[in-house]
Amino acid sequence: MIEERGIDMPVAAPKKAVILAAGLGSRLRPLTDLRPKPLIEVNGTSILHNALRNLAAIGVEEVIVVVGYRKDAIQYACGNRFHGVEITYVESTVFDRTGSAYSLWLARNMLLSGDCYLLEGDVFFEQNALHYLNIVDATDVAAVVTFDATMQGSAALLSASGLISTFRTKQTAADLAESGPKLFKTMNLLRLAASTLRDLIVPALDEVIGSGATQAHIEELLAYLVERRGLQLAAACCDGVKWCEIDSAEDLRSAHSIFADAAQSLHPDRA
Numbered sequence: 001m002i003e004e005r006g007i008d009m010p011v012a013a014p015k016k017a018v019i020l021a022a023g024l025g026s027r028l029r030p031l032t033d034l035r036p037k038p039l040i041e042v043n044g045t046s047i048l049h050n051a052l053r054n055l056a057a058i059g060v061e062e063v064i065v066v067v068g069y070r071k072d073a074i075q076y077a078c079g080n081r082f083h084g085v086e087i088t089y090v091e092s093t094v095f096d097r098t099g100s101a102y103s104l105w106l107a108r109n110m111l112l113s114g115d116c117y118l119l120e121g122d123v124f125f126e127q128n129a130l131h132y133l134n135i136v137d138a139t140d141v142a143a144v145v146t147f148d149a150t151m152q153g154s155a156a157l158l159s160a161s162g163l164i165s166t167f168r169t170k171q172t173a174a175d176l177a178e179s180g181p182k183l184f185k186t187m188n189l190l191r192l193a194a195s196t197l198r199d200l201i202v203p204a205l206d207e208v209i210g211s212g213a214t215q216a217h218i219e220e221l222l223a224y225l226v227e228r229r230g231l232q233l234a235a236a237c238c239d240g241v242k243w244c245e246i247d248s249a250e251d252l253r254s255a256h257s258i259f260a261d262a263a264q265s266l267h268p269d270r271a
Helices: 047-057 071-078 100-106 128-135 173-178 194-210 218-228 249-258
Strands: 016-021 062-067 085-091 116-120 123-125 141-146 153-158 164-171 184-192 234-237 243-245
Touching (some): 016 047, 016 100, 047 071, 047 116, 047 123, 047 128, 062 071, 062 100, 071 085, 100 194, 100 218, 123 184, 128 141, 128 184, 128 234, 141 153, 164 218, 184 194, 184 243, 194 218
Parallel strands (some): 016 062, 016 116, 062 085, 141 234
Antiparallel strands (some): 116 184, 123 243
16 A cells, blocks of 8 residues: 555645545435435435535535436535535436536536535435545545455455556456456545646546547546556555445445444544
8 A cells, every 4th residue: 555644643644635526326216216315314314415514524625516316415514604604516417328428427516626526415414434534645546445245336456555546347256366466446535735636637527528438437546547548546455444335225225234323434423
């Protein structure tokens, strides 16, 4: 892994964040028939409220939320200010037929305004995940955990120096057994520097969306930038941090179990 600075010596933490929260959440139906996935609750706290509280706790001042499916419910639940964080909404009107890269492209003005965090709106996590992003001595960082047999989805391989060397999509326990090198599950939490956003991320988004590939996902974009454009994306290993990517009813049940002691684990500053 990339060298860590230590909890008392973090890098300058971004004051801005982008949360992608436009999707249909179809795998969670019927729970998402009447409410968007980011408002699904884990032990009484919605996925989106948990993210906003954790961002506020580490000093984030401004968040753009990309909304689409049942956008009014999200705007009503969060308003223009939540826990001291100013919230701006960007609407995707084609959320039902576009991928996460398109949602990110809609937020490109925020991406061009400085360092920022990037979060997917289906990740329920404790605050320490963001601290781990900030203690890695690197310009751009992605949160990862060791891939195990209970996981599936996007994964990454790391170089000897702790940089992500490639991304793999749709990984399962079978892939884990055959992978050879150690696999790491991506948590869909990133810290990105202004220069990277300006010089690599936004131009690549313009290229992808301009080419008509509106169904592309962020993992595909990052894989292209890492493998073809020289993006040096460090990995912050968050093994031991409580988190859950919630795509299905089974994931939600797991989240309820993982965060059964949520009052303490989600907000250590209040313990």
